[in-house]
Amino acid sequence: DQQVKQNSPSLSVQEGRISILNCDYTNSMFDYFLWYKKYPAEGPTFLISISSIKDKNEDGRFTVFLNKSAKHLSLHIVPSQPGDSAVYFCAASVNQFYFGTGTSLTVIP
Amino acid sequence: GAGVSQSPRYKVAKRGQDVALRCDPISGHVSLFWYQQALGQGPEFLTYFQNEAQLDKSGLPSDRFFAERPEGSVSTLKIQRTQQEDSAVYLCASSLGGASPLHFGNGTRLTVT
Secondary structure (H helix, E strand, C coil), rough: CCCEECCEEEEECCCCCCCEEEEEECCCCCEEEEEEECCCCCCEEEEEEEEEEEEEEECCCCEEECCHHHHHHHECCCCCHHHHHEEEEEEEECCCEEEECCEEEEEEE | CCCCCCECCCCCCCCCCEEEEEEECCCCCCEEEEEEEEECCCCEEEEEECEEEECCCCCCCCCCCCEEECCCCCCEEEECCCCHHCCCEEEEEEEECCCCCCECCCEEEECCC
């Protein structure tokens, strides 16, 4: 039973524009949420996280938004760059970490 | 090294062989996780250690899978009598524990022929 879902397998965005990646979860006990970026043949790399007591966390071009009532998480990348092209996984945690299936982002130069 | 190190990077095993996958976590990280990632999927939880204690092994798919971390540092994931459905990338991750992020190694790609 998938507790963390990423319903968009892929996304294409023009360089310089905003990329918005979405994630939904079902378990209201999750208290910590993360986004990871993955290049081929490498392990996922941690990008940004947010605690359930917050609704926004920003780090440079990356912002994560948490809507607890909707059980929805999003990652905004502004401005998008070609080097951002990768697969992005969202994850949620209570004791252990649960991952979504990933969204493949392509930033077009 | 500064990151999580996994070996081997690639492993080909004949069906029925036993394999052992090694993970060297980041120094000082008390928590260690093993995940299995199939093609086009997200990482799926296998098991979790805090120091040398295996606190959760609910994700291990069968009793052919066994993990240990005897001294609270290096961990080994062992798969006995490998089957074709065991073919996947096995990821190891470590963290400081609590609400801190997982740091992943580059994984071991296991192919069972």
